[in-house]
């Protein structure tokens with residue numbers, strides 16, 4: 001069903017880990033043997049049915065997959081009521097917020113933790129922004145009795161308190177990072193430093209489709225369960241493929257997971273939504289790397305980044321801790337340049353409005369990250385015909401964000 005075609009958008013990366021000019025592995029010499037070990041271990045696991053069997057068992061019995069594909073009837077009615085007579089797409093949510101731990105992050109973590117076990121690694125490190133990847137990693141480490149150290153920017157420690165508490169309950173050690181803007185980029189810097197220092201026993205579990213090769217492709221493969229399930233479920237519910245897909249982008253893992261199985265379907269329109277924060281024209285006020293950035297190298301790969309004229313990385317801003325990364329996974333940079341995927345952005349304000357609408361219309365409190373995608377769904381769905389099938393990845397639940405939202409809405 002999902003075999004790559006010749007001239008496929010699904011064939012990458014090449015042997016050097018590149019998607020066109022993006023990706024690669026720009027790492028310290030000390031890390032190279034580790035990266036090569038990981039690449040080899042992943043290549044073996046990918047071809048080993050027992051690896052897939054174990055992962056599928058965990059997805060089914062531990063995570064609760066498949067996540068439902070849900071027809072968002074009241075949002076569809078809302079959009080149709082505000083559009084001209086024949087407009088207003090049918091909106092579906094892929095409900096990855098119902099996964100154990102509340103987001104898509106666990107899909108990737110379980111894959112990497114099984115790999116770490118195969119490689120005999122006993123100590124797991126991770127970076128986290130919103131805390132969802134940290135919680136997922138702490139969860140899997142508890143499940144398998146592994147030591148877990150999570151690097152988290154001190155600002156994020158403050159704004160994601162419920163997730164910090166969860167990680168501690170799960171037995172993880174949280175290391176607040178005080179350098180830079182004290183957010184996700186800085187947490188990833190520290191995690192990479194830790195990895196270089198503890199080469200023999202440590203596995204670095206990266207939470208998004210970024211970092212040096214093979215991480216972007218490996219994380220994408222683990223997250224592709226989102227798109228693969230969507231294909232099957234849409235076929236069962238509507239008898240055909242969706243017409244469009246929409247997902248939010250921090251580093252890009254939930255988005256590439258939904259998009260990848262559909263990249264070679266020319267009838268499927270694909271939209272990624274970055275965080276426009278206070279507006280893409282505001283310096284240091286957004287995290288829209290594709291709209292407001294240019295290609296450079298960060299965290300081991302070449303990709304679009306927010307940089308000043310000297311090439312120094314600018315701090316990203318978003319109301320959602322999971323979207324303020326000043327870069328984007330390299331495959332997205334390539335999909336942007338080839339034009340296969342259209343990248344849009346949504347402001348903090350638009351996300352807050354979508355957050356409230358979704359809560360009231362569907363009884364689903366979304367995380368602030370997918371609220372960005374949702375903001376564009378309201379707009380895009382209103383432009384499409386009524387037989388158009390639009391799928392948005394509801395990649396996280398909003399429990400972790402209620403304090404941030406309350407603050408912005410004046411306490412409620």
Ligand SMILES: Cc1ncc(COP(=O)(O)O)c(C=O)c1O
Pocket residue numbers: 103104129130131132133207208209248249250251252253254255321322323367369370395396397
């Ligand atoms: C719920 C949720 N959605 C989306 C993201 C963004 O990550 P990615 O772009 O890798 O999916 C995060 C990151 O923390 C998250 O917690």
